Every structure is written in C-alpha cells, then in structure tokens.
Amino acid sequence: MTTVLKNVFDRPVSLKDVSTHFCPGCQHGTAHRLCAEAMDSLGVQQRAIGVASVGCSVFLYGYFDIDVVEAPHGRAPAVATGVKRVRKDDFVFTYQGDGDLAAIGTSEIIHAANRGEAISVIFVNNTTYGMTGGQMAPTTLPQQQTSTSPTGRNVASDGYPIRMAELLSGLEGVSYSCRVAVNNPKNIMAAGKAIEKAFRCQVEQGGFGFVEVLTTCPTNWGMNPLKANNRVAEEMIPYFPLGVFKDIAPMGQEV
Amino acid sequence: MTTDVFMAGFGGQGILLAGNLLAYAAIEQGLNASFFPAYGVEKRGGAANCTVIVTDGDVGSPVVGNPGQVLLFNQLSLDKFYPRVRKGGLCLINSSLAKIPEGEQRDDIDALLLPATDMAVEAGDARLVNMVMLGAFIARCEVVPMTAVKSALAGVLPERNHRFLPMNYAALDAGAARA
Amino acid sequence: MKRLFVKGNEAVAMGALEAGCRYYFGYPITPQSDIPEYISREMPKLGGTFIQAESEIASINMLLGASACGVRAMTSSSSPGISLKQEGISYMAGSELPGLIVNICRSGPGLGGIDASQADYFQSVKGGGHGGYHIIVLAPHTVQEMYDLTMLAFDLADRYRMPAMLLGDAVVGQIKEALVPHPYQQPSDLPTKEWAVSGKQGRSDQRIVKSLFLGDGELEAHNWRLHAKYKQLQDNEVRCETEHVDDADLVVTAFGSAARIVKTAARMAREEGLKVGVIRPITLFPFPIATYQQAAQTVKKMLCVELNAGQMVEDVRLAVNGKVDVAFYGRPPGAGSLPTPEEILVQIKKHCG
Numbered sequence: 001m002t003t004v005l006k007n008v009f010d011r012p013v014s015l016k017d018v019s020t021h022f023c024p025g026c027q028h029g030t031a032h033r034l035c036a037e038a039m040d041s042l043g044v045q046q047r048a049i050g051v052a053s054v055g056c057s058v059f060l061y062g063y064f065d066i067d068v069v070e071a072p073h074g075r076a077p078a079v080a081t082g083v084k085r086v087r088k089d090d091f092v093f094t095y096q097g098d099g100d101l102a103a104i105g106t107s108e109i110i111h112a113a114n115r116g117e118a119i120s121v122i123f124v125n126n127t128t129y130g131m132t133g134g135q136m137a138p139t140t141l142p143q144q145q146t147s148t149s150p151t152g153r154n155v156a157s158d159g160y161p162i163r164m165a166e167l168l169s170g171l172e173g174v175s176y177s178c179r180v181a182v183n184n185p186k187n188i189m190a191a192g193k194a195i196e197k198a199f200r201c202q203v204e205q206g207g208f209g210f211v212e213v214l215t216t217c218p219t220n221w222g223m224n225p226l227k228a229n230n231r232v233a234e235e236m237i238p239y240f241p242l243g244v245f246k247d248i249a250p251m252g253q254e255v
Numbered sequence: 256m257t258t259d260v261f262m263a264g265f266g267g268q269g270i271l272l273a274g275n276l277l278a279y280a281a282i283e284q285g286l287n288a289s290f291f292p293a294y295g296v297e298k299r300g301g302a303a304n305c306t307v308i309v310t311d312g313d314v315g316s317p318v319v320g321n322p323g324q325v326l327l328f329n330q331l332s333l334d335k336f337y338p339r340v341r342k343g344g345l346c347l348i349n350s351s352l353a354k355i356p357e358g359e360q361r362d363d364i365d366a367l368l369l370p371a372t373d374m375a376v377e378a379g380d381a382r383l384v385n386m387v388m389l390g391a392f393i394a395r396c397e398v399v400p401m402t403a404v405k406s407a408l409a410g411v412l413p414e415r416n417h418r419f420l421p422m423n424y425a426a427l428d429a430g431a432a433r434a
Numbered sequence: 435m436k437r438l439f440v441k442g443n444e445a446v447a448m449g450a451l452e453a454g455c456r457y458y459f460g461y462p463i464t465p466q467s468d469i470p471e472y473i474s475r476e477m478p479k480l481g482g483t484f485i486q487a488e489s490e491i492a493s494i495n496m497l498l499g500a501s502a503c504g505v506r507a508m509t510s511s512s513s514p515g516i517s518l519k520q521e522g523i524s525y526m527a528g529s530e531l532p533g534l535i536v537n538i539c540r541s542g543p544g545l546g547g548i549d550a551s552q553a554d555y556f557q558s559v560k561g562g563g564h565g566g567y568h569i570i571v572l573a574p575h576t577v578q579e580m581y582d583l584t585m586l587a588f589d590l591a592d593r594y595r596m597p598a599m600l601l602g603d604a605v606v607g608q609i610k611e612a613l614v615p616h617p618y619q620q621p622s623d624l625p626t627k628e629w630a631v632s633g634k635q636g637r638s639d640q641r642i643v644k645s646l647f648l649g650d651g652e653l654e655a656h657n658w659r660l661h662a663k664y665k666q667l668q669d670n671e672v673r674c675e676t677e678h679v680d681d682a683d684l685v686v687t688a689f690g691s692a693a694r695i696v697k698t699a700a701r702m703a704r705e706e707g708l709k710v711g712v713i714r715p716i717t718l719f720p721f722p723i724a725t726y727q728q729a730a731q732t733v734k735k736m737l738c739v740e741l742n743a744g745q746m747v748e749d750v751r752l753a754v755n756g757k758v759d760v761a762f763y764g765r766p767p768g769a770g771s772l773p774t775p776e777e778i779l780v781q782i783k784k785h786c787g
Contacts, residue, residue, distance in 0.1 A: 047633035051499070052644075061642045067631035069502040070644035072525045075495040078487070082499025082507070083631070085483045086457065090633045108495070111488035275610065279439045282612045288439075289611040314576075315698030317609050317691070320774030 012036035014045040016065045025225025027215035028056055030182045031124055031191075032063050035095070038196040039066070042203055044091040051080040053096040053105075056130040060095055074105025077112030080119045091203055093120040099129045102138040102162050109168070116173030116250060118206040120198045123164055126217040127236065134220030138162045141239055146220070161239060165212040169245035175207030178244040181214040183232040187242070194244075207250035214240055256311050258398045259319045262388075263304035263336050264328025264349070269385030272411065273326075274305035277389065280399045280407035281309040291317035302331065309398050324396055326388050328371075329353055340364050347392055349384065367391065367434065374429050383426035390430025401431060440613040442580045442606045443468035446536055447476070449584030450508055452618045455534065456482035457507035459496035461489055461515060464548045465604040466538035469510040490515040494522030494535070501526065501533040502643040504630025506588050510536035513554050514545065516562070523597055524563030527660070528645025530629075532591035534584070535569075536600045538607040541767035550604035550691060551767035555745035558601050559719040566657070568664050570598035570671075571718040573689040577611045583716070585618050590671060592624050594663050601718065603741065605691035605772070667720040674722035675714040678704065679729050682711030684786050686778070687726075687750060688739040689715050692764075696739050699778035708786050718746070726753035733758060737785050739778060740764040741771075761785055 011017060014036035022028045039045050045066060052060035054073035061068035071079040076094035084092040101109050101123050112119065128146055129135040136149040139161045143152040153161075169177040176198050180191035191213060198209030214236050218228035260277065264270045271292050278290035292305040306322070308314045321341040327333045333353040338361075340346045345365045348355070351372035369391050375383040393401050405424055409417065440448070447469050450458075458477055460470045474484045487493035493509045500507035511519060516537045526533055537558065541551035554562075561567045570590050572583045584600055591598040631641045647653040677697065679685055688696040693714040703710040713729060715722045729736070736758055738747040747762040754760060763781045765771045 046635055049631050049633055058646060061640065061644070065634075065640060067633055067641045068643070069499060069631055070529070070642070070646060071498070072495060072521055075491065075498075075522070078492040078495035079499035079502075081485070081492075082457070082459065082496035082501075083503055084499075085485070085496075086500045086503035086505050086507075087632065107488055108492050111492060115485075278610060282437055282439045287612060289609055290439075291605065291609045313697075314611060314694075315701065316695040316775045317605060318695065318772055318774055320776035 012040040014039040014048070014064055014066060016063055018063065020063060021059060022056065023219040025216055025218035025228050026056075027182050028124065030188060031122065031213050031215060034182070034188070034192045034195050035093070035122060036064060037192055038199045039091070041196055042091070042199055044199070044203060047089065048091045048093070049083055049087060051076045051083065051092065051094040053094065053100040055097040055100055055132070057095050057097055057124060058131075074100050074103070075108050076100070076105065077108040077117070077119070077121065081112055081115070081117050084117060084119050091199065093122060093199070095122045096124070097130065098123070098125045098127065098137045098139040099132070102164050109164075110171070113168050113208055113210065114171045114173045116175070116208050118202050118208065120202045120209045121211070122195065123210065123212045124215050125164070125212055125240065126215045127161070128217050128220045130217050130220055134217070141235055163240060165210060166245050168210050173208055174210060174246055175205065175248055175250045176201045176209040176244075177246040178210070179212040179214065179240055179242050181232055181237060181242055183214070183216075183229050205250050212240070258309045258324060258396065259322045260307040260309070260324040260326070260392070260398070261304065261319065261322035261336065262307075262326040262328070263302070263332035265331070266301050266303045267382070268303065268328045269382060270303045270328060271305055273385040273389045274307045276404060276407055276411050277399070278307045278309070279411055280403040283407055283410070284399050284403050286311055286399070287314050289314040289317045304332065324392070326392060327353060328384065328388065337361070345396055347388055347395070349388060367395065369430070369433055371430065374433070375426060378426045378429055379422050383422060386423050386426035387430035390427035391434040392430075393427070394431035394434035401427065435614050435616055437612045437614050439610055440577055441468055441608065441610045442577045442602065443538065443608070444472050445577045445580035445613050446510070446584050446600065446602075447472035448613075448615060449581040450534065450588075451476060451480060451482075452615065453506065453585040453588045454618065454620070455506040455508050455588065456480060457500045457505055458482070458484045459487050459493035459500070459507070459509050460511065461487050461493050463512045463515045465540060465607050466510050466512045466536065468607070469536060469538075490518035491522065494519040494526075497533050497535075498522055498526050498529070498531060501531040502529070502631050504627035504632070506592075508534035508536065510538070512538050512540045513542050513551070516554065516557070520557075520563035523569065524561075524565050524567065525645050526597045527561070527563075527567035527569060528565060529643050530595045530660075531597065531643065532588075532595055533597050534587050534591060534600065535597055537602070539601060539603045547768050548604065549767050549769050550741055550772060552603060552690060552692060552741040553745070553767060554601065555718065555740070555742065558599055559721070559749070567660060568719050569596060570594065570667065571601055572598065573601050573716060573718050574606055575690050575693045575714065576606070577609060577613050579716075580606060581613055581615065589621055589624065592627075593621075594667060595629075596663065601690065603691055605694075664720070668723070671717060672720050672722045672724070673716035674725045675716060676725065677712040679711035679713060680732070681709055682732075683709040683734045684737060684782060685711045685713055685729050685733045686737045686739060686782060687713040687715075689718060689746060692739050692741050695773060695775055696778055698775040699782060702775060702779050703782045703786070708782065710782055710786070721749050721753065723753040726750055727757075730754040730757040735785050736760045737781060738762050739773070739781075741767050
C-alpha cells in the first residue's frame with residue numbers, strides 16, 4: 001500500500017526562515033505571515049517591494065524575503081508612491097503601525113489614498129506606540145492607560161480614537177478598505193482573505209487597498225498574551241468594528 | 256560696451272514686457288543681455304520695475320545703483336528714481352503721469368519729457384504706453400535697431416495676441432517720432 | 435545650438451529633462467514655481483511623471499522612493515519648503531540615495547519674504563537635517579549655469595550616491611538671459627546602481643535601502659564611510675572661478691547672484707587702478723579651501739559679500755585660518771536690500787585703503 005503525503009502547512013517562500021524579535025503574544029508575526037501567504041498566492045514575491053515604517057514594523061526586511069525601502073516615520077505612503085510610479089509592474093506595499101500611519105503620517109496616507117495610488121497598505125492597530133514604549137496613540141481607547149496618559153485617555157482633551165478604515169473609505173481614490181483582527185482562527189482566516197484581496201486589487205486592477213489589522217501589544221498593555229488577546233474582542237472590536245467599508249473597482253467603477 | 260536700462264512704473268503699464276522685449280531683441284542681435292524683474296507679492300497695481308543690461312561682454316551684476324538709461328512711467332517712480340540717474344545719463348519721463356518737482360530739475364542728465372500715456376490713448380489704447388516709451392528710447396539710444404525690437408515683439412507676444420502687433424508697431428513709431 | 439532667452443528657473447527644468455530626469459515631485463512655492471510649471475507641461479511629453487504632492491514632506495519622500503529604484507528624480511522648493519524637506523534629505527543621506535533638490539532660496543526666517551536671499555547657506559552646506567551628514571551643494575550664478583550645474587548635480591549625486599542640492603535664489607531664478615542648450619553627455623564611468631530595489635527578479639540577494647543600523651559598531655562604520663566620501667569630494671570635485679587673484683591686494687569673494695554683483699564691482703575697481711581679484715565658489719560643498727589658502731599667501735586682505743548677515747564668511751575664515759584678515763559685507767535680505775555694484779565698490783575702496 002502506498003501512502004501519499006500531502007504537505008498542508010509550510011513556511012511561505014516570501015517569509016525568511018528566521019525567528020522574529022517580536023515580544024511573546026505580539027501579533028505582528030501573524031500579520032507578517034498573512035502578508036507573505038498573500039504574496040505567495042498571487043505569485044508576486046519576485047517582484048515585490050515592501051516599504052517599512054518606523055516602529056516595531058521597521059525590521060520588515062529581516063523577515064520578508066523581498067526588496068525593501070525604509071521610510072521616515074509616517075512617510076511610507078509617499079515613499080511607496082515614488083517607488084510605484086517608477087516600478088509600475090512591481091507589487092508595492094507599506095506596513096505601518098498606528099502612531100506612524102494615524103498620527104504623524106495622516107497627511108501622507110490620506111493623499112496617497114486620495115490619489116488612488118496602486119499600492120497596498122497594511123495598517124497594524126494595537127492602540128499604542130509599541131517600540132517607543134507604550135505611549136498614547138491616536139488609536140488608544142478612551143480611558144486606556146498608557147505611559148503618556150497615566151490616568152487614562154481623556155477624550156475631552158485628547159480627542160477620540162481615529163477609525164482609519166472608515167475614514168479612508170470616504171475617499172474616491174480608495175478601492176478597498178476593511179478592518180480585520182487576528183485574535184482567533186476564524187478571524188485569522190478572514191484577515192488572510194482580506195489581505196489577499198487588497199493585494200489582488202493592486203495586482204489585477206491597479207487599485208489602492210487598505211487593511212487595518214487589530215493586534216495585541218501585551219508588553220505595553222501590561223498583560224499576558226492570553227489576556228491581551230481577550231482584550232481585542234472585549235474592548236477593541238466594540239470600538240473598531242470588523243468589516244469591509246469599501247469594495248469597488250478602481251476609479252469608481254463597480255466590480 | 257555695456258548699456259544698462261532701468262524701467263519703473265506701476266503694474267499694468269507693461270514695464271516687464273518692455274524690458275523683456277528689449278533684452279530679447281538684444282540677444283537675437285547676437286549681444287548678451289539680462290532681464291531682471293523686481294516683483295511684488297501682488298500681481299496688479301503694485302510697483303513694477305526691471306533692469307535690462309545689454310553688453311558685448313559678460314553681463315555681470317543684473318542690478319545697477321545709478322543706471323545710465325532710465326524710463327520712468329509714473330510719479331511714484333519719478334520721485335524715487337529720478338535722483339538716481341547716473342550723471343550724464345538719459346532719462347525718459349512719461350509726462351502724462353509724472354512731473355519733475357519744482358526746483359529738482361537736473362542739468363547733469365539728458366531728460367526727455369514725453370506725454371506717453373496720452374500718445375498711447377491716441378494710438379488706440381492706454382496700455383501701449385510701454386511701446387511709446389520704448390520707441391522713444393530706441394530712437395535716442397540705438398542699443399538695438401528698431402527693426403530688431405519689432406521682430407522680437409512677435410517672439411515675445413503669445414500667438415493669440417499677434418493681431419495687436421500693428422498697434423504696437425505704430426506706438427513704437429509714434430514714440431520714436433517724438434524722441 | 436541656437437541661443438535662447440530663458441528664465442533661470444526654466445533653465446533648471448530644461449537641464450533636468452536633458453539629463454534624463456523623468457520623475458519630479460514638488461509643492462508650489464514662490465519664487466521657484468516656474469520649475470514645476472515647466473516640468474508639469476514638458477515632462478509628460480517625454481513619458482515622465484510629475485506629481486504635485488500634498489506637501490514638501492511628501493514630495494521629498496516620493497523622491498526618496500523613486501531614487502531607491504535607481505532612476506534620476508528631483509524635487510524643487512524654496513527656503514520654508516526646504517526646511518520641511520530636511521527630514522527626508524537626512525534619510526536620503528543616511529540611505530545613500532542620489533537625487534536632486536533645488537532650493538531657490540527666499541528670505542527668512544519663518545515666512546520672511548520672497549526676495550532674493552542667501553540665508554540658507556548654513557542649512558545647505560552643514561547638513562540641514564539631523565545626524566551629521568553633508569550633501570553636494572552647487573551654486574549657479576547665471577542662467578547658463580542653472581542649466582549646466584543641474585546636469586552636473588545629477589552626475590555627482592549618482593557618482594557619490596548622495597543627494598545633491600542646487601542652491602539658487604530669486605535673482606538667478608527669475609532673471610532671463612541667453613542660454614545655449616546642449617545635449618547631455620553622461621560620463622562613461624558612472625557606477626551602475628546595483629543597490630536599487632526592483633523586486634528580487636530571480637536575484638538571490640535581497641536589496642534593502644535603509645538608514646537604520648543597530649548592530650554593534652555598524653552605525654559608526656556607516657558614518658565613517660559617508661565621511662570618506664566627503665573627503666573624496668573635497669579631493670576631486672571642487673569647482674571654483676577666480677579672476678585676477680594672482681596680483682591682487684584684495685580678494686572679494688561671493689557665490690551665486692552676489693558674485694555677479696561683486697564681479698561688476700571688482701571690474702569697476704580695477705578700472706580705477708585698484709588691484710582686486712575675485713574668488714567665486716561654484717561648489718559650496720565641497721568648499722574650495724585650497725583656493726583660499728593659496729590666495730592667502732599673496733593677498734593682503736579678503737572681503738566676503740553675501741545676501742545675508744554673514745555665513746560663508748565663516749568657512750572662508752576657517753580656510754585661511756588667520757593667515758589674512760577676512761572682512762564681511764552683506765545685509766539681511768528683504769525688499770530693496772539687494773546691494774548694488776556701486777555699494778560694493780565703496781566697500782572695496784574701504785578695504786583697499
């Protein structure tokens with residue numbers, strides 16, 4: 001009797017065979033893997049250019065086996081614009097955290113989106129500045145304590161957390177905008193599909209795709225990985241609802 | 256041989272066009288020339304002036320403290336720049352809009368008073384004042400021939416304005432006739 | 435080639451297109467807007483890309499991205515906009531990216547005014563952003579040089595893999611004079627850009643353009659490598675114009691549009707029998723240190739003239755290192771503060787006395 005062995009789980013070729021520097025329970029690793037799987041699935045690894053941002057995600061080039069340009073804090077969508085306008089046939093994506101994209105880089109993300117640049121943006125929202133040490137981010141939840149909001153985020157003076165996926169969906173240039181989480185297998189599956197869809201939107205239609213990924217930061221939240229993961233469902237998703245906010249063909253044509 | 260020309264008036268009198276034209280005509284003649292406009296934040300009605308240097312050598316400084324050839328289009332520029340005309344220099348004054356204050360007449364320069372705005376109106380449009388003044392200047396100071404100025408005008412004016420060329424030529428000639 | 439009658443800013447745009455630049459990213463600001471206006475009209479005809487970005491910050495980062503792909507690309511702005519670009523320029527310097535940045539300097543500080551100014555000298559030659567770096571800085575003084583030095587800036591940037599700046603002002607930007615355009619000839623020995631990202635395209639190695647170096651000793655080594663390039667520039671790329679320095683009692687020195695005024699003033703002085711020479715740095719970084727040192731052996735005094743309150747004069751004094759006295763003349767820029775040749779002549783006479 002012959003046994004046929006089928007490989008059902010392997011490291012994506014877009015990902016290097018290295019261990020990450022991320023803290024225990026951090027979900028950057030999961031988000032990285034989903035991006036790599038999507039690049040594999042679309043067959044674009046050999047023509048992929050990643051644009052790294054500032055923060056925990058800066059070491060993109062250490063984990064993805066692709067060419068990478070490192071951008072100043074918040075400027076990844078502008079750098080990616082320059083890259084994509086030169087390398088029109090390449091696959092170009094940015095991978096940015098919440099301080100980077102939703103605070104210092106709001107101008108760059110809004111205008112790259114509004115121009116409908118043919119790039120994909122992965123936005124990792126963990127409600128805090130991770131690498132810098134747990135300071136208040138534009139996505140920090142009301143009353144959430146951080147190292148710069150020691151008594152909790154006061155919406156009266158600090159404003160409310162920004163819902164980027166919804167905000168960008170209002171722009172004509174955006175083809176696809178959604179929010180996903182990676183806190184359980186079902187959500188991870190859905191997140192993978194969403195990232196692939198955003199990437200496909202660029203590769204096949206030349207559209208701007210945006211995926212906000214809700215993730216944990218156990219270290220700066222002062223929680224163990226399990227509690228941190230629970231917080232995603234208990235506190236984050238109620239404020240940052242999962243879903244697709246825009247899904248159209250580029251330049252306003254219905255799919 | 257270097258000729259420096261300074262023109263001043265207010266925006267809308269075509270000062271910059273006249274300067275541009277003079278420098279362009281000089282370059283077409285194989286001379287070296289620079290046209291340096293002084294510009295304000297506002298586009299209309301403010302002070303406008305420019306310096307044109309025409310030379311058979313290198314154009315050095317694009318600005319001159321005491322210019323040798325001066326075209327003054329209004330009272331404000333006369334008050335400011337008449338005293339700065341170089342000794343022995345030439346000064347053309349648009350007497351329709353400017354007059355030399357009592358007692359400030361200079362006898363060390365060659366001053367030509369020309370009712371240029373009135374002459375422009377006669378020629379068909381007050382805006383031709385720049386051509387009247389330039390025509391008189393070319394007649395007095397043959398830095399470039401009048402024919403070169405006329406042929407340069409077609410190069411400086413946008414195509415859509417070429418129907419105005421005859422009026423401009425007439426204004427140049429009217430100025431020259433009074434020089 | 436026919437002589438054209440061209441505005442300085444347009445000559446920059448023409449030189450850039452001729453040198454093969456096909457990517458421009460900018461944001462409007464007076465007095466340099468003729469550059470994006472010309473390029474937005476002409477570059478698309480050549481298959482190039484013009485983007486009016488949302489800010490100067492975005493445009494310098496678009497330049498960073500395009501340069502990382504190995505193409506010739508540029509941005510242009512004026513002083514307040516260049517301040518905003520300094521972050522990106524520092525990252526480009528750190529990432530060893532070529533690229534052209536044009537500064538048609540206006541007066542400051544702050545919003546200042548739109549008049550001609552050379553008050554960005556320090557910002558340009560001392561590394562305007564954070565981190566202790568330099569960029570190549572070229573200072574044109576005629577419309578022809580606006581064209582020629584734009585081409586040279588691309589070549590030097592590519593050769594040394596670092597940003598290059600063309601530092602002009604409202605005089606050389608707005609003046610119109612004769613330009614003889616000529617075909618661009620790329621030096622045959624420019625290095626190929628084997629560092630440029632392109633997607634791996636079957637390569638085994640990964641190309642990474644970055645300025646973050648956290649490994650033990652890595653950043654120090656990186657900085658020493660950058661500084662070795664600055665030394666090479668000093669040894670090989672200094673460009674400088676001199677007039678009548680050999681028999682001069684007084685050398686007057688100035689760059690860019692101030693040098694035009696100075697050259698006329700020096701000519702007037704010589705007509706009056708005064709022994710006056712001129713040194714005009716064309717490269718502000720690398721600075722023509724040796725030219726000043728040599729002149730200091732023979733002249734009695736130097737006079738530095740700038741359209742600011744005194745910046746380059748510090749580098750001249752460092753260069754001559756006390757060997758001769760270096761006087762300064764200049765005024766903080768603003769409406770009506772452009773010095774005239776007659777005014778400089780008075781200063782020349784004062785220092786010849």
